[in-house]
Amino acid sequence: MDLQISGRKALVLGASSGLGRGVAEALAAEGVHIVLAARASDRLTDAATAIASQHGVQTVTLPVDLSDSASVEEFVQAIRTQHPDISILVNNTGGPSPSGVEGISGHTWKQQFETMVLSLFRITDAVLPGMKERRWGRILTIASAVVVEPNIRLGVSVTLRSALAGWSKTLATEVAPHGVTVNMLLPGHITTDRTHFLAEAEARKTGKTQEAVQEEKARNIPVGRYGTVEEFGATAAFLTSTAAAYITGSMIRVDGGALKSI
Ligand SMILES: NC(=O)c1ccc[n+]([C@@H]2O[C@H](COP(=O)([O-])OP(=O)(O)OC[C@H]3O[C@@H](n4cnc5c(N)ncnc54)[C@H](OP(=O)(O)O)[C@@H]3O)[C@@H](O)[C@H]2O)c1
Structure with missing residues (x-):
């Protein structure tokens, strides 16, 4: 199936390893040029070089620390000025340490909110004007199956990703008339x-x-x-395709059937 996204440009956060890398690879295999972001520039450069040489697409690295608001601001400016033509955004962050929710300090809540939630709002707002102008865009946010079935050992993840779920659904409704779809991916164990x-x-x-x-x-x-990162990447790539234009405001499970609810 031709996903009809060849030649477009994607910004993939957390692209140097794991799920982000898997999505970057799957998009590049469809001919999408990739802007790869994460903190460690050596790992980013390795990923960018490997992806460019394997898939023959253009890759650019743009380091950012999502836990540092100054770094995020600088990143947002760079996206606005150097990459106004982003058509696909893959929102992805590092995950929090395992914990419950009782007794988590205000400082930790604030810092994790800045890292896992606010940074994604800012970056999404930076790419949306271009998508709306071109009347084509895809926003994919990687969350977690714990949004549907809370895991008490991952309380911070459950709480903050539930905030992302509300934001993603609201945004989907706002931008649907502009040809932009907004969906969430819920990995189980990849x-x-x-x-x-x-x-x-x-x-x-x-x-x-x-x-x-x-x-x-x-x-x-x-x-x-x-699951494998290849399986995860394939699902993400389909959701960014032209054929998936009618899927928006959805949360797609990639969990091998692990969630028990319908
Ligand atoms: N794998 C799963 O089955 C699964 C299930 C549910 C939820 N999730 C969630 O999905 C997300 C990705 O998971 P993963 O398994 O791919 O994790 P991973 O292998 O640890 O990859 C995380 C990526 O995010 C980057 N990153 C981490 N902290 C960052 C920061 N402060 N600023 C910018 N980039 C940062 C990392 O690069 P640097 O360290 O160089 O920055 C790396 O590229 C996580 O939030 C995780 O909780 C994963």
């Missing part, structure tokens, strides 16, 4: 550095091995295994 980190943290807490923790989780997934 193998990345972060899933290893979380399994390691749980293993330390429970005295199990990391492998045992991951095997136990996989047994509770109907498909029987963790």
Whole structure:
């Protein structure tokens, strides 16, 4: 299937590894030029070089620290001036440390809100005028299955991503008349550095091995295994396609059937 996005330009946040890298690869395979963003410039450069040489698209790196409002402001200015032609935005951030919600300090809430939520509002607002002018745009926000089924060990993620869900749905309604779709992707367990980190943290807490923790989780997934970044990237690429123009305001699960609700 031709996704009809060849030659467009995408901005992918958290593009140096994991889900963001998987989405960047899948879009590049469709001929999309990619602006890759994250903190560590060496990993970003490695990803950009590999993607450009494998898929023959143009790649540019634009480092940003989403936890630092000054860095985000500078990034937003660079997007406005150097990349006014972004047609696809993939909102993606690092995840918070595992915790509940009781007793989380105001400082932590504020900082995580700035990192995981406010930075995405600012960046989205920077790319929307160009999308509306061209009457074509795709905003995809990577959240988590915990938005549907809260996980008490990931309380900050549940809380802040629920805020993103409300924002994403509202924005979808606002910009739909301008040819811009806005959707969320809800990953369950997709193998990345972060899933290893979380399994390691749980293993330390429970005295199990990391492998045992991951095997136990996989047994509770109907498909029987963790997903791959390629599978995740393929779903994202479809949602950015011209064929997906009628899908907006949705939350798409990529979880191997793990969520129990309809
Ligand atoms: N993998 C899953 O199954 C899963 C499930 C549910 C939710 N999620 C969520 O999806 C998101 C991506 O997950 P992942 O598994 O791909 O994680 P990952 O492998 O740890 O990748 C995170 C990416 O974000 C970048 N990043 C981290 N902190 C940043 C910051 N302050 N500013 C800018 N970039 C930053 C990282 O690069 P630098 O470190 O160089 O900045 C990296 O490129 C996370 O929020 C995670 O909680 C993932």
